[in-house]
Amino acid sequence: MNNIFNIKRFSRLFIKHSVEHYKSYVMSLLVLLGVMLLGGCFLVYLINAPMELGLQTALFTGILLLAGTIFTSTIFADLGDKNKAMAWLTLPASHFEKYLVAWLFSYLIFIVTYISCFYVVVFFLTSIKHFPGRKTEIFDLFYQGMGFKVFILYALLHSIAFYGAAYFKKLHFIKAAFVFFIGLAFLIAVNNIIQHAMLGSKVMLNVPFGGITFMENNTVHEINITVAHEDHILTLIGVLAYILWAAAYYRLKEKQV
Numbered sequence: 001m002n003n004i005f006n007i008k009r010f011s012r013l014f015i016k017h018s019v020e021h022y023k024s025y026v027m028s029l030l031v032l033l034g035v036m037l038l039g040g041c042f043l044v045y046l047i048n049a050p051m052e053l054g055l056q057t058a059l060f061t062g063i064l065l066l067a068g069t070i071f072t073s074t075i076f077a078d079l080g081d082k083n084k085a086m087a088w089l090t091l092p093a094s095h096f097e098k099y100l101v102a103w104l105f106s107y108l109i110f111i112v113t114y115i116s117c118f119y120v121v122v123f124f125l126t127s128i129k130h131f132p133g134r135k136t137e138i139f140d141l142f143y144q145g146m147g148f149k150v151f152i153l154y155a156l157l158h159s160i161a162f163y164g165a166a167y168f169k170k171l172h173f174i175k176a177a178f179v180f181f182i183g184l185a186f187l188i189a190v191n192n193i194i195q196h197a198m199l200g201s202k203v204m205l206n207v208p209f210g211g212i213t214f215m216e217n218n219t220v221h222e223i224n225i226t227v228a229h230e231d232h233i234l235t236l237i238g239v240l241a242y243i244l245w246a247a248a249y250y251r252l253k254e255k256q257v
Contacts, residue, residue: 003094010097017101025105029113032067036121044125051125056139060118061150065157067114072106072161073173079255080169095253103245107158111151115141149234156237159244166251 040059044051078084088098119138126136141147157180164176 004096005094005100006097009093010100013091013093013097014101014104017105021105028071029117032114033117033121036063036117037124040121040125041128044128050136051122053137053139056122057146060139060141061153063118064111064114064150064154068106068110068154069157069161069177070173071110072158073165073176075102075106075162076165076252077172079166080172085255089255095255096249099249099252103162106162107155111154152234152237152241155241156244159241159248163244163248163251166248 040051043055078088091098122138126138141150160180161173161176164179165172168175
């Protein structure tokens with residue numbers, strides 16, 4: 001067990017990684033804050049109304065998924081450079097400890113940092129301009145388990161980007177995104193073929209494991225998923241994320257000096 005994980009060795013590795021990368025991480029944080037502030041100010045000026053909860057939710061989710069996957073895709077960038085890769089591979093720490101440091105920074109620490117930045121920006125945007133007679137509400141991350149659902153979805157995209165970062169040597173984000181969208185298009189095509197065969201009607205482009213929209217007698221019909229089905233889908237997404245995280249770990253173990 002000591003060969004796989006040792007708390008003292010792991011803490012030293014964590015500190016070493018933090019010291020070596022804090023400048024780039026701080027710069028990335030400032031860029032994220034700048035984009036959120038400038039984009040938020042533009043939206044407030046453009047709509048000239050309080051930011052509705054639906055818009056805040058969409059912004060929170062969209063920025064998290066995009067910024068998180070971009071950041072995650074760079075987490076093993078050192079492995080693309082021969083000199084840095086040699087230093088990384090010969091570092092006296094287990095592959096699991098190196099993997100765990102990268103996972104913590106790109107998933108857990110990123111989420112905590114992102115939530116803090118998002119709420120700072122939202123509080124600022126809702127205070128710089130007042131609209132008499134109109135109540136300003138703040139997005140509640142914990143309302144009806146919204147945060148849990150978003151983080152499960154982010155876990156899936158994070159695991160894809162994480163595996164891509166471990167698998168590809170260059171252009172990690174672009175290559176991982178390309179494979180993701182090709183795979184998604186393939187799944188949608190297969191899903192619609194199966195639904196068409198089952199219903200015998202003209203089905204729309206439906207996302208796998210989502211609702212079904214089809215046309216019959218020139219009338220569009222929709223079958224939405226229930227809360228129980230939604231829980232099953234979230235569980236499936238979590239399992240897929242776990243499989244890809246595990247695959248990324250074993251991909252890292254294959255790296256040789």
